[in-house]
Amino acid sequence: MTTTILSDDPRTITNTGFHWGAVIAGAVVAAATGFFLITLGAGFGLVLSSPNAAGTFLTLGAIWVLAAQAFGFAAGAHVTGRLIGPARETSREEEWRAGSHGLVMWAITVVAGLALLALAVAGGSPMHQQDTRSTSSISAYWSDVLLAPVGEHAMAKGEDLDHDKTEASRVLAADLHPGATARAENHADLMRLTMLDAGLSAGEADARVNFVENRMRQELDTARKAAGYAALWTALALLFGAVLSVAAAIFARWEDDKLHFTWARRY
Numbered sequence: 001m002t003t004t005i006l007s008d009d010p011r012t013i014t015n016t017g018f019h020w021g022a023v024i025a026g027a028v029v030a031a032a033t034g035f036f037l038i039t040l041g042a043g044f045g046l047v048l049s050s051p052n053a054a055g056t057f058l059t060l061g062a063i064w065v066l067a068a069q070a071f072g073f074a075a076g077a078h079v080t081g082r083l084i085g086p087a088r089e090t091s092r093e094e095e096w097r098a099g100s101h102g103l104v105m106w107a108i109t110v111v112a113g114l115a116l117l118a119l120a121v122a123g124g125s126p127m128h129q130q131d132t133r134s135t136s137s138i139s140a141y142w143s144d145v146l147l148a149p150v151g152e153h154a155m156a157k158g159e160d161l162d163h164d165k166t167e168a169s170r171v172l173a174a175d176l177h178p179g180a181t182a183r184a185e186n187h188a189d190l191m192r193l194t195m196l197d198a199g200l201s202a203g204e205a206d207a208r209v210n211f212v213e214n215r216m217r218q219e220l221d222t223a224r225k226a227a228g229y230a231a232l233w234t235a236l237a238l239l240f241g242a243v244l245s246v247a248a249a250i251f252a253r254w255e256d257d258k259l260h261f262t263w264a265r266r267y
Helices: 020-048 051-083 093-122 137-146 158-175 185-196 202-256
Strands: none
Touching: 020 051, 020 093, 020 185, 051 093, 051 202, 093 158, 093 185, 137 158, 137 185, 137 202, 185 202
């Protein structure tokens, strides 16, 4: 087992345990760097984006966020690795100490970001709060489509029509819930409202209700898949950031020791 000499003067070699100051400084650098790069990318994306290339820009945006986050973690871990200073230890111990500091720096940055996100959501404006008369914006939209009249029809106006749309929105949300057990009753209720407010026959109302339910299922399924992909992408990005933070902190100690990356065993 070899020992890394970190200084010619033994009085300058210290080992004070875990350096919280270095970790917090690295976390601040990581957060600031990542925020700056993500903001910069958002600015360019808004300027250069086109409605015809929405899918392409969405993919490029996800890649940019991953790269910005990775660069931020690498910068923060490098700062942490350099700030923890030399210690009287073996090469293996030094790499373990640096890697643990980089990992904790990553964890603090992630937790701080989640805390800020939670505060932002909790203090959101009333525009983002749900209307008490509607269970979701999707069902509210499709209730409007469902009860749209096909011609001159004056059986329901004003408050009566608004009340029927609110009821249809609630029934649609309940009917498409994965645990719904009264689909036939909900379907019949939607047909009744459609016949009353849209002026359709029973067959036409049944066709419109089926159309609305199928389209709403497609939108909900698309939203569910998008949320799943976003969660998986975020998890992989955070895992990559953790690995990069550990590696960057270790490389920072190698740089301080005037060492370079090599596949050869160091100890």
